[in-house]
Amino acid sequence: MSESTVQIALVLPDLLGTYGDFGNAVVLDKRMKWRGISSEIVTVNFGEPVPETCDIYVVGGGEDTAQTLAVRHLREHPGLQRAVTRGATVLGVCAGIQIFGESFTRADEITHPGLGLIDSTSHAGGSRAIGEVLAKPAHGLFDGVLTGFENHQGRTVLGPAARPLAHVTVGTGNDGKNEGAVQGKIVCTYLHGPVLPRNPALADMLIEWATGRKVEPLELPAVTQMRAERLKAAGQRAEV
Amino acid sequence: MSSKLSQKMGLGAGGMIGGRVALKLDPQALRRLASGKHVALVTGTNGKTTSTMMLARAVGALGEVATNHSGANMPDGHVTALSKQPDAPYAVLEVDEGYFPAVAVAAQPSVAVLLNLSRDQLDRVGEVRTIERSLRDVISGLQNCTVIANCDDVMVTSAAKDARRVVWVATGTGWHQDSASCPRCGEPIRWQGEHWTCTHCDLARPKPDWVTSNGHLIAPNASKVELKLRLPGVFNQANAVMATAAATKLGVPIEEAVRRLRGVSNVAGRYRSIIRSGRAARLLLSKNPAGWSETLTVVKEAEHPAVLVINANEADGRDLSWLWDVPFERLRGRRVVASGERATDLAVRLTYAEVEHTIVPDPMKAIDSLPIGPVEVIANYTAFRDLNARAADE
Ligand SMILES: [Zn+2]
Numbered sequence: 001m002s003e004s005t006v007q008i009a010l011v012l013p014d015l016l017g018t019y020g021d022f023g024n025a026v027v028l029d030k031r032m033k034w035r036g037i038s039s040e041i042v043t044v045n046f047g048e049p050v051p052e053t054c055d056i057y058v059v060g061g062g063e064d065t066a067q068t069l070a071v072r073h074l075r076e077h078p079g080l081q082r083a084v085t086r087g088a089t090v091l092g093v094c095a096g097i098q099i100f101g102e103s104f105t106r107a108d109e110i111t112h113p114g115l116g117l118i119d120s121t122s123h124a125g126g127s128r129a130i131g132e133v134l135a136k137p138a139h140g141l142f143d144g145v146l147t148g149f150e151n152h153q154g155r156t157v158l159g160p161a162a163r164p165l166a167h168v169t170v171g172t173g174n175d176g177k178n179e180g181a182v183q184g185k186i187v188c189t190y191l192h193g194p195v196l197p198r199n200p201a202l203a204d205m206l207i208e209w210a211t212g213r214k215v216e217p218l219e220l221p222a223v224t225q226m227r228a229e230r231l232k233a234a235g236q237r238a239e240v
Numbered sequence: 241m242s243s244k245l246s247q248k249m250g251l252g253a254g255g256m257i258g259g260r261v262a263l264k265l266d267p268q269a270l271r272r273l274a275s276g277k278h279v280a281l282v283t284g285t286n287g288k289t290t291s292t293m294m295l296a297r298a299v300g301a302l303g304e305v306a307t308n309h310s311g312a313n314m315p316d317g318h319v320t321a322l323s324k325q326p327d328a329p330y331a332v333l334e335v336d337e338g339y340f341p342a343v344a345v346a347a348q349p350s351v352a353v354l355l356n357l358s359r360d361q362l363d364r365v366g367e368v369r370t371i372e373r374s375l376r377d378v379i380s381g382l383q384n385c386t387v388i389a390n391c392d393d394v395m396v397t398s399a400a401k402d403a404r405r406v407v408w409v410a411t412g413t414g415w416h417q418d419s420a421s422c423p424r425c426g427e428p429i430r431w432q433g434e435h436w437t438c439t440h441c442d443l444a445r446p447k448p449d450w451v452t453s454n455g456h457l458i459a460p461n462a463s464k465v466e467l468k469l470r471l472p473g474v475f476n477q478a479n480a481v482m483a484t485a486a487a488t489k490l491g492v493p494i495e496e497a498v499r500r501l502r503g504v505s506n507v508a509g510r511y512r513s514i515i516r517s518g519r520a521a522r523l524l525l526s527k528n529p530a531g532w533s534e535t536l537t538v539v540k541e542a543e544h545p546a547v548l549v550i551n552a553n554e555a556d557g558r559d560l561s562w563l564w565d566v567p568f569e570r571l572r573g574r575r576v577v578a579s580g581e582r583a584t585d586l587a588v589r590l591t592y593a594e595v596e597h598t599i600v601p602d603p604m605k606a607i608d609s610l611p612i613g614p615v616e617v618i619a620n621y622t623a624f625r626d627l628n629a630r631a632a633d634e
Contacts (some may be wrong), residue, residue, distance in 0.1 A: 019562075020562050027592060046421055046428045068426075197592065220591055226584040
């Protein structure tokens, strides 16, 4: 709680925690603690106000109903939007990319307004994209290949103010070409797995954005081995 | 012949194909076979097989019981079970939650047991809310059915609330993570101790008729009976009280129901121990976050080393994100081996949970890697199935 403690807000895990998104907060927390950076996870449940003073906000994925409720909640308690204005770092996964955009249109053709934090619109695609994904980080944002598992029907089109997070080599992502979005210090992605355990370089990028300091690499053999296995599995998917 | 083929193909204990052919020949087979019987259906995300076995044992006090022991819990499995014992006056059937509406309409149960509803493998099964809604719709229309429902589970309560007759059971178990918002109106659910209530509509925890309490049950007549189960864990106590409430509804005296279901010790290979080069390995199955969470509390009862076996085949769900919903942190300080086809994914989860571990992908070798003595083996669906098959071969 001291001023030097980096606070990670885990936003509405009870609504948007469908894909183990708790894992993203844990990875940020541990990767800071193991480097001697004081950090803590602040859980914000459905029905509770969203604090505006946290350093990193992690928003997960959820079903349609949950997503609608989450948007309503985040409007009623606009702590996240205020934090963004202040320059906080944000990770939005799966539903996050739709919630943060200008609007999202469901399979029933009803268009719902998003929070307008990202210059993007989302709509329901024809088929559900399910499986391992590989993508090359855009603009040299971070090292290595982005890996994850996707399971979504949404397709997302980015406007000029948003940039893609990565370019898809295996899988679908936003539209079969681009994956995710970056705007200011907001990062969105369709990938779970969860995404940060799979992609330590992305986790460290978020940590550097939030703390304003460079962090040293962290050698975790299990993570290196898992990345190799997942890259191989996705590569086999590409050959099919 | 088809039953043998089914066994060869590894489709369970030969319970499927016979029923599948029968249903093709006669789509009304289930309705026809069930008519005239006292039928009890058991559904929910976790504990179905155990509760069904317990209830079938208890109802055995009244007469012959047809039941689908092998866990073949879809309509073809029900047809097979009922065809095998056409003269049995009672049927106790485990039903996959997705098939429950169709089976309930055909079988017209006198008792329906609703254990719990939580997320299962996500890239395979529908949303929890969709299932709750479909159960609610069919249950409100069942004419002569008493629903035995777990009132500590928000989703189950909503599904059962509109039934003509409900017996509420406080099981002390419920997975809160899928019920932050009310299944009826979407507003937040508030918990205060064991009590819960919707902040907007009238959905709230009903007053229980039966209570599960510390290895005992408290019946509606306030009598207290010690369960003394051979199966471990509070969730098996919950299963036992649900089964007793259902058996009592069918006419079995409470004490007799408990005495009978107490005998269940091995459920389709679960909880049994295999002896392997001096190590007694107890096999535990866990298929989803709620199941793992419960199993980890069982394992906590003793400080034995644990082998955790994770696969991600079609039947397990290909996406392992759910590993992060399981509180593996509880295993800190214990000797743990990560195993299975996706041992490395598990190892990453354990690393971040700060649980010391080794990685041995072959589960038999993983057991061998531990010191002589008792070992707990927790495996997900296909990992458990393969392990049981290998244990039988050796
Ligand atoms: Zn409500």
